[in-house]
Amino acid sequence: MSELSDDITTQVDEWLELYGAPDASAAHLLVDRHDPSQVAFTQIDVDPQGTLHTENLTYGQLAEQSRCLATALAARGVTRGDAVGVLMGKRAELVVSLLALARLGAVYIPLFTAFATPAIELRLRGGDATLVITEPGQLDKVAGIDGVATIVAGPEFDDLIAGSEPLQESVAVGGDGPLVLLFTSGTTGNPKGVPVPVRALASFHAYLHYGLDVAADDVFWNAADPGWAYGLYYGVLGPLAAGRRNLLLHAGFSPETTIEVLNRLGVNNFAAAPTVYRSLSNDPRVTGFALRRASSAGEPLTPDVVEWALGALGCEVRDHYGQTEHGMFINNHWNEALREPVVPGSMGFAMPGFACGIENGEIAIDTAHSPLMWFTGYLDAPDKTAARFTGPDRTGWYLTADAGRMEDDGRFFFTARDDDVIIMAGYRIGPFDVESVLITHPSVIDVAVVGRPDRLRGEVLEAFCVLADGVVGTDELEAELQQLVKEGFAAHAYPRTVHFVDELPKTPSGKIQRFKLRQS
Template identity: 40%
Template sequence: MQMNYKELVENFSWENVYSFFNWSPGEPINMANMVCDRWADDPNRIAIHWEDREGATQTWTYKQLKDKSNQMAHVLKSLGIKKGDRVAGLLGKDMELIIGVLATWKIGAVYVPLFTAFARDAIMHRVNEAGISLLLTNQEQASKLDDESATFQTLLTDGLTSSGETFWEFVDSFPADFILEPTGEKDPSVIQFTSGTTGLPKGAASGHKSIVTLYPYMKYALDIEEDDIFFGGADMGWSYGLMACVFAPLSLGVSIVVYKGPFEVEKVYELLEKYKVTNFTYAPTAYRMMMAAGSDLLKKYDLKVKKFSSAGEPLNGEVVRFFEKNFGRAIYDHYGATEAGMIVNNYNCTDMKIKPGSMGLPIPSYKIGLIDSEGNEVKQGETGQIAIDMSDGAFDFMGYWNKPEKTSEKKLGKWFLTGDLARQDEEGYFWFQGRADDVIMSAGYRIGPTEVEDCLMEHPAVMETAVIGKPDETKGEIVKAFVVLNHSFEPSKELSQELSEFVKKKLSKHQYPREVEFIESLPKTQSGKIQRYLLRKNRVKH
């Protein structure tokens, strides 16, 4: 029987969370033990169902993961990697990568995730900022980095060692037992670089305790239960893919699906059916593609999914309604930040009302405020910056790697600033309004782009859209929309006017786009977040 949100908050206890992990604050804690080794006593407990685009499959138990990552830990030690060193991974969803991450934590080193779509400059920025000692990658990715000035070692998963061994021959030459390096809750475990929506990415450091602080999200928002088969589609080069889609669900001892291949709607449906997936999370772009594929495709598959979740950017209400109609279940939208974790969510474990387009309600034990530039909370219904009250001790962001000045800029009194805007309705639900630097000031009105974008998405012509403020002599700024059309529609002046009127009638006379520009695609980060600042750079030219 589902609880309500109020009961969830009132009954939440960090002591119960610590008990689940058999851990107490101040004691040693190692992420590899929490997500893998402690479940390995049962030799039959399945950790990962792995599959690639060609249909090759592997099944890994927790015991196999433990043994193989123990061997990999010996490999890292043999290469001179020690506690506190940084190890980067530049691979797709490979088992070699998952094992490498576990081994990195086992020796007390710090893992630095990289995304395989990055080009040379993006990779070198991150590895230099983090000061890595070793890069785990393959020949294809290593070919991007023919840089003689590199100061780190490279270990190839598809190459030969100096003694002529393959990667797995090298790993298997070491024993399968390993004593974990003692690590504490404040010892760094991951340096995750921000997605760079507003400037150069910064390395956000988190400690070994972060796996414990992720528990409320995994347990209540995603509602991962012991008998779930969990499938999260995000790439491991990003925070959500690394933690929420792989290692955090493993910390609950469940079986997960890891798919190495591009997102294709029909392939995802095949995987959901084949592995009897019950709990599914993906980015809004994927859900929009599933909606665009239509409801007829669904009839070919016998799906068991009971819980849908989304994170990464705001989820359009129209997509939520499509899933309610065709799957009998809403998508539960979640909000978080690299530095903060998942802090405002719709909770799959509750009977809370889902308001399509809303981020939901604060995670238990956190005080989330909406504040103005002075650090004062705004009135209900007004737009403010999403901020976390740091005074209660639940929030434990360690700061940006080697950038104390950037860490200080994120704090205002007792508040940690996310850089995102939201408003709160009369029932306490949060509604995303854009980045703090995305706010549009028009004739004295503060307009967040997301509400306008959500409205435009309800028009059948619109596949994707982004809204910015364009300088205007009279109003300061006007609302301008960039629109990617669905395939059956053609750009025209008449359609532009139709879209403006559509928003004016559904929202208000001050929020509608006074300009609509049709484009083939929106500029996005590699993780799929819209880069409005690039659109703003060109706004005067159009």
């Protein structure tokens, strides 16, 4: 790729100045500076008969509702720096809650709705949160957590807004001030907290513009869940920062609903995980579309899906690459100023604002020359932070732990990920989280979890369990262990198969050799 034009460099500099200003206010940047009559989101609900019901939410409505909710939250004792969990699906109240917290200078903790109570509590404790804003279907998961109060979407939420005066002045925490605390799972230990500062909005805006090429007149739909980075960064925060509408489908995924939304709303710019594209490719009804842009993130797309998309969607699907710690930063960019022909297997080129390379075989970010890089370390985890960076004061390379290569023209190719992380349907799952639940079963004395290739989901989890003396592995025990994970960690992360083995392969130092299990 040729050198960046002066226009691109100038644009990146302007975003850095805007979102990184010492007096930056997240509420102003995300909502107050936009035309109040402009539609920010369209919420889509699906009734039991499968009929879609849509409702537009303007920036003016978001501003007014979030000001009133901020007043109500302040009356509950929420103040600058406090963390509050939000456990909801894709609905308007989630956005209003995020903005209300931003107005107070408080920190938003996203909680995935498939999580069970232990996973939710771990994240709340990690952020010292004592309040969760949730929805009726999720209330049971948090109602029993000691010391945590709740606000529930519906009459209670609406009454708080209706009964509160609008907050007159929002807190400005500045570009380095915290906005979000998102937890990501690794290969060992508890999930790591990733503090997301206000200045990260510059990177999110850049990806929406250069990576996804979301134009003002596009009907854009990022179908990812806002409980995770891609859905939160580029389905909520990025569109708000850039003043672009997104759709909030308050329903589970199905090809039927997806087809209906694409048709009825006239979507022409679509972003989703590879699993969504693979599911759609198996449905013969998905044909005849004319998308302007289609993008995928989470794992590489297989060639058969890429070929299918050209005919069925009327547009190629472009792979993009990033992580929770910094968002997307290597892309097959859609924007005309950066668009290059897609080379099979390539994740594309570094996004403006990032300087990337290969360090010790890993895809890496040159932090000293990457002004859009916002991640500086994990919450209260100096050792894990140090393992990610080279050089003094984090001025060297940020190491992704994903292996890759870079061609002479600057194009990157993904060759392998951190072998222990499992990527299922675009979600990164650390085996430790699942193993920690399985080992609590009295019949299990040792356990290891690995990923297995799966055409639809990319990977699925398989568990290898060593049982206590006298215990026999049965189908009933397998089902019991699967349910244990659903209830103890997350509904989506249960092992599809449980193998009962005599022992686990280990190194002389006792480390599990998961690669041998994957080969078995």
